[in-house]
Amino acid sequence: MTSPHWKSWLALAVVALSLLSILAPFVWIVGVSLKYQIDILTGTFPFKPVAVNFDRVLFGKSSDFIAYAGNSLIVGLSSTALVLLIGAPAAYSLAWRRWSKLFSALFLGWTLIFHMIPPITLVGPWYLLFREVGLYNTLTGLILTHVVINLPLTIWLMMSAFESIPRELEEAAVVDGCRRSTVFFVILLPLAVPGLIAAGLLSFLFSWSEFSIALNLTTKETYTIPVAIASYAGENEILHGQMAAASVLSTVPALILMFFGQRFILGGLTAGAVK
Amino acid sequence: MATILVSKRPVTDSAPPQSVVSSRRTRLLDLFDRHFRLITIAPAALLILSLTVAPVIELVRMAGARISFTNDGVQRTAALAENISRLANDWIYWRALLNTLAFVVTSTFAELVLGLMLALAAQRMTRGKGVVRTLMLMPILIPPVAIGNMWRLMYNPEFGIIAYVVDQIAGVRLDMLGSTSTALLAVIIVDVWHWTPFMFLILLAGLEGLPEEVIQASHVDGASSLQRLRFVVLPMLWPAIAIAFVFRSIGAFKVFDQIYLLTSGGPGVSTEVLSLYVFKVFFQSNELGYGALLSLVTIAIVCGYLAVFRIAQRRKGTL
Numbered sequence: 001m002t003s004p005h006w007k008s009w010l011a012l013a014v015v016a017l018s019l020l021s022i023l024a025p026f027v028w029i030v031g032v033s034l035k036y037q038i039d040i041l042t043g044t045f046p047f048k049p050v051a052v053n054f055d056r057v058l059f060g061k062s063s064d065f066i067a068y069a070g071n072s073l074i075v076g077l078s079s080t081a082l083v084l085l086i087g088a089p090a091a092y093s094l095a096w097r098r099w100s101k102l103f104s105a106l107f108l109g110w111t112l113i114f115h116m117i118p119p120i121t122l123v124g125p126w127y128l129l130f131r132e133v134g135l136y137n138t139l140t141g142l143i144l145t146h147v148v149i150n151l152p153l154t155i156w157l158m159m160s161a162f163e164s165i166p167r168e169l170e171e172a173a174v175v176d177g178c179r180r181s182t183v184f185f186v187i188l189l190p191l192a193v194p195g196l197i198a199a200g201l202l203s204f205l206f207s208w209s210e211f212s213i214a215l216n217l218t219t220k221e222t223y224t225i226p227v228a229i230a231s232y233a234g235e236n237e238i239l240h241g242q243m244a245a246a247s248v249l250s251t252v253p254a255l256i257l258m259f260f261g262q263r264f265i266l267g268g269l270t271a272g273a274v275k
Numbered sequence: 276m277a278t279i280l281v282s283k284r285p286v287t288d289s290a291p292p293q294s295v296v297s298s299r300r301t302r303l304l305d306l307f308d309r310h311f312r313l314i315t316i317a318p319a320a321l322l323i324l325s326l327t328v329a330p331v332i333e334l335v336r337m338a339g340a341r342i343s344f345t346n347d348g349v350q351r352t353a354a355l356a357e358n359i360s361r362l363a364n365d366w367i368y369w370r371a372l373l374n375t376l377a378f379v380v381t382s383t384f385a386e387l388v389l390g391l392m393l394a395l396a397a398q399r400m401t402r403g404k405g406v407v408r409t410l411m412l413m414p415i416l417i418p419p420v421a422i423g424n425m426w427r428l429m430y431n432p433e434f435g436i437i438a439y440v441v442d443q444i445a446g447v448r449l450d451m452l453g454s455t456s457t458a459l460l461a462v463i464i465v466d467v468w469h470w471t472p473f474m475f476l477i478l479l480a481g482l483e484g485l486p487e488e489v490i491q492a493s494h495v496d497g498a499s500s501l502q503r504l505r506f507v508v509l510p511m512l513w514p515a516i517a518i519a520f521v522f523r524s525i526g527a528f529k530v531f532d533q534i535y536l537l538t539s540g541g542p543g544v545s546t547e548v549l550s551l552y553v554f555k556v557f558f559q560s561n562e563l564g565y566g567a568l569l570s571l572v573t574i575a576i577v578c579g580y581l582a583v584f585r586i587a588q589r590r591k592g593t594l
Contacts, residue, residue: 015397110327
């Protein structure tokens with residue numbers, strides 16, 4: 001080949017080194033989560049792995065980790081379902097039906113700005129509003145905020161999914177006497193399923209990870225996993241093994257979804273940049 | 276038209292009610308169809324109006340007031356001048372802005388350079404690219420809170436791996452998060468670890484989208500690999516670089532979770548950033564009016580940045 005061998009080896013070395021530095025912290029934290037406190041503090045190595053930390057976090061008497069995981073699941077699943085239900089039709093409307101230039105520009109411009117500002121700046125008004133209407137400290141309130149946070153990305157991803165479908169499909173169906181709404185439900189949505197999967201996976205993962213909103217709109221009964229971990233870290237400065245175990249457990253959904261849906265996630269994450 | 280067609284369908288005497296029902300249904304469906312454009316966008320528009328536009332307007336209202344919670348509800352007293360003069364003298368806010376800018380600039384550039392190097396290296400690989408991509412997704416997808424927690428343990432001066440390695444090499448027990456001179460660097464390192472993979476993935480996707488022929492042609496023309504990078508690859512990759520840069524810098528500007536976990540802004544104010552300070556004013560000192568003013572200034576900064584970028588992009592386009 002034209003390129004000399006040593007360059008390929010250098011490239012390989014760079015990639016390998018980077019992978020190592022990305023993965024090493026994960027390995028280390030899993031190691032800590034499998035150690036007794038005394039072994040963590042003395043840095044014993046090699047050590048005999050024990051599940052005691054996971055046991056305490058999951059089934060300990062004073063631990064509500066499973067309840068919080070339930071909250072996170074409810075919020076993640078409902079907000080994902082809602083954001084797809086609301087975002088996909090909106091994307092269709094913007095991409096396929098004719099709106100004035102001003103309207104599309106305003107709508108998309110605003111979602112872009114909203115996507116870019118720190119969410120914490122809106123949590124204050126949300127807090128006041130939710131207190132007034134009784135949504136403060138409810139999962140419903142949190143679900144609504146997660147829907148709105150994930151709406152911009154969902155709309156963009158779905159718009160590009162719809163735009164990649166040839167218009168002739170609809171023309172042909174309409175000529176055959178099909179309603180536009182039927183075309184949307186029966187022809188376009190099924191074709192946009194890859195987009196729906198990408199948007200759904202990303203929305204769920206963002207919701208599962210979201211911290212700054214949940215921190216301020218929930219209290220002890222409605223904590224989600226990230227808030228629980230943070231409060232745990234604040235209270236139990238000393239219980240390093242359990243903190244590590246809780247962190248490791250919180251990554252499980254991401255790892256599962258990454259394993260099954262990485263193609264969609266990758267596409268969704270890089271879609272905006274490479275167009 | 277569909278209504279006429281259906282109603283003119285020959286109706287047998289045996290089933291008149293069904294046809295009445297079906298024609299009413301058809302009319303309803305027609306109505307639905309005629310307004311389908313509006314119906315599909317309405318829920319999203321309503322949600323955006325009520326949960327983003329209205330709150331921003333509410334922020335403007337709040338910013339001019341002092342808000343207190345009493346037994347008979349929320350009490351507002353006008354205090355615009357007071358809030359503004361307080362902001363002018365609030366050195367912590369300006370320090371937080373400075374810290375945020377340092378954080379954004381340093382981490383985004385480091386991520387860009389490292390991500391680009393890594394993408395160029397990975398592009399040469401003939402096998403195993405898929406595995407690299409998958410593993411690189413990990414830091415992006417797991418909760419930032421877990422990452423903050425993880426690095427807090429790694430930085431721990433007693434048993435953390437980082438302190439241990441530094442001790443082995445330099446012979447000092449380093450408490451990077453606990454010292455005012457190193458805390459900001461420590462949180463930047465976490466961000467670079469967290470987001471370099473994102474830069475890498477975007478730039479690799481960009482690299483793979485480049486037209487093969489142009490690069491082949493530069494081979495034929497005898498360009499060295501450095502020349503090829505400087506004059507062929509980088510100019511073509513520019514759009515992807517620009518977008519990745521904006522996305523990452525805005526993301527870094529929003530930083531909250533990791534710093535909340537790692538240092539909570541300390542020691543002192545050495546890692547205080549905008550989001551964290553707005554949070555503290557809002558929810559720890561319960562000053563919703565002043566917090567709203569800080570929020571508005573923060574939003575204005577983001578909008579200004581986006582505007583500058585748009586103008587720069589247009590200029591570049593016309594040149």
